[in-house]
Amino acid sequence: DGGDTWQGTAVALKTGGEAIVKAQNYLGIDTMVGHWEFTYGKERVKELIEKLDAKFISQNIVGDDPFADEYEELIFEPYTIEERGGAKIGIIGQSFPFTSTANPKEFTEGWSFGLRLETLQEYVDELKNEKKVDCVVVLSHDGFSVDQEVARKVKGIDFILSGHTHDPSPEPIVINATVIVIAGSHGKYIGRLDIDAKNGKVKGYEYKLIPIASNIIPADPEGVKLVNELYAPFDKEFNEVLGKTKGMLYKRDTFFSTFDQLINDAIMDEMKCDVSFTPGYRWGTTVLAGENILMDNVYEMCGITYPDVYTFELKGEKIATLLEDIADNVFNANPLYQHGGDM
Incomplete structure (x- = not known):
């Protein structure tokens, strides 16, 4: 593993x-x-x-x-x-x-x-x-x-x-x-x-x-049983329907993902800010167009151990430096300084 x-x-x-x-x-x-x-x-x-x-x-x-x-x-x-x-x-x-x-x-x-x-x-x-x-x-x-x-x-x-x-x-x-x-x-x-x-x-x-x-590949019965047992205590919360998506929601791309955009829009709406940044880590289940958005899907995108949202006043120069630093971590010409594929 x-x-x-x-x-x-x-x-x-x-x-x-x-x-x-x-x-x-x-x-x-x-x-x-x-x-x-x-x-x-x-x-x-x-x-x-x-x-x-x-x-x-x-x-x-x-x-x-x-x-x-x-x-x-x-x-x-x-x-x-x-x-x-x-x-x-x-x-x-x-x-x-x-x-x-x-x-x-x-x-x-x-x-x-x-x-x-x-x-x-x-x-x-x-x-x-x-x-x-x-x-x-x-x-x-x-x-x-x-x-x-x-x-x-x-x-x-x-x-x-x-x-x-x-x-x-x-x-x-x-x-x-x-x-x-x-x-x-x-x-x-x-x-x-x-x-x-x-x-x-x-x-x-x-x-x-x-x-x-x-x-195509049939599920293993013992595996299904284990997964159901692990999820059972949380079924009501995880299966709560929060909405329905018109387009595909995913969080997989290095530069732009639709679920990231949804998260940023939600933060900007709630925090009344001009710009929002969210970590570009690439995981979670893709929600197809027309499907329900479940609480479980939101956890898959945001369920980390430090999910706090902070607000700052930043000048454009500072934002540009921040973005350059993040890009350098991903695309540094020396592979030994590359931190991964997340923007």
Whole structure:
């Protein structure tokens, strides 16, 4: 699991992420890294990890509170070694390196995030030379462009399972013998990677990006039962009809999304302001033209742990600087400074 999983839906917010952990355990997730998970705060993250059957790993999160026991220590295990089909696979975790700047710092105060390519190289070498694994995989929430740069700078990674930027890549990208794959977001695809590895070497691989057509693939009865049980306490609130949309409402595009426009219009109407900004994160269920807008749909777009609306008086120069800074985070010419695909 590449992260951004515990947060972003009504049932996730209402249960502090626990409903999603139950779903992950049902699915049989083996390993996980994080990003928006951390917006529940450090203590809640630790509580959820205790409930999670999977291993939560990250080589790039270090304690930076000089008065804490974990000062300059890894917060999580950096890697795990899994045996599959007779092969030893080393999996290194790479959570979102810009978490403490992309999200409010109070959620992770005392933890330091970063790419940490030097230590990543050390763990790759350790797995290959000391642990004698047959294959090294990085489970990453860096972003697709960033991971391509990681492959250029860190030697010996066999595969990067990329995330964060929601890109679906039908074919792998190979850089310096490192194979990078990314399978989109929101359950629209499953990425299947078959690896032939033995005696410390990858001999071959096959990759498929498989579309998930929910109107063709029958639902799993046990999965449906679990989802219904998790949603049952909130059914009345979530299914409240707030209106009907004439056009398609979505929140997926880097530059403009119709649900963002609806949110901004609502803020401007309520706050009596001239300009409104809303975070451009790209998630939530698309509402098709003519469909009802449910409370659940609004939660999917706005249900974060810090949903406050603030008003300021800003001059045009300040607004222009703000927009330039945001654009720089998305489109920086150096991939290592790109924070993601959200405007």
